[in-house]
Amino acid sequence: MNKRKAEFIRFIVIGGINTLNYYAIYMVVHHLWKVSYGVSHVVAFTLSMVASFFLNSYFTFHVKPTWRKFFQFPLTQVVNFTVTTICIYLLVEQFGMSTSLAPLFAIFIAVPATFIVTSKILKQGHSAV
Structure with missing residues (x-):
């Protein structure tokens, strides 16, 4: 299996x-704390982005995480955040989908573009872990 395909599978x-x-x-934020689905999405997205940075650095691309990459990593998520936010809104407001299911559908739409951008940022001037 070529390296790019293996990275995509790990991704x-x-x-x-x-x-x-x-x-x-x-x-938890939306249902237990009774926060709106939009704010819940932002909170969950932000917290999970930090975990995503470290998991993708170490396990997906085998690169050493640096402060520079950490601060650049949110750029990789602009595509993901934009696509998922628009999809969640459309799925809930236009198609009447449950606020519990809409985020799951939205994530799958954003994955391919996010992989490409994440790969470019994390592998830029990389050193192996």
Whole structure:
């Protein structure tokens, strides 16, 4: 298997772990704390992004995390955040989907673009772990 394909598979696995992390935070904030779905999405997205940075650095791309990459990493998530936020809004407001299910559908739409951007940022001037 070529290196890029192996990275993509690891990215999907880490993405699955990160999705569970995101969704658990989202559900607690939205349903237990009774916060709106929009704010819950932002809180869960932000917290899970930190975990995603470290998991993708170490396990997906085998690069050493640095402060520079840490501060650049949110740029990789601009695509993800924009696509998921628009999708969640449309799925809930236009299609009547449950606020509990909409985030799960939105994540799958954003994955391919997020992989490309994440790979470019984390592998830029990389040193192996």
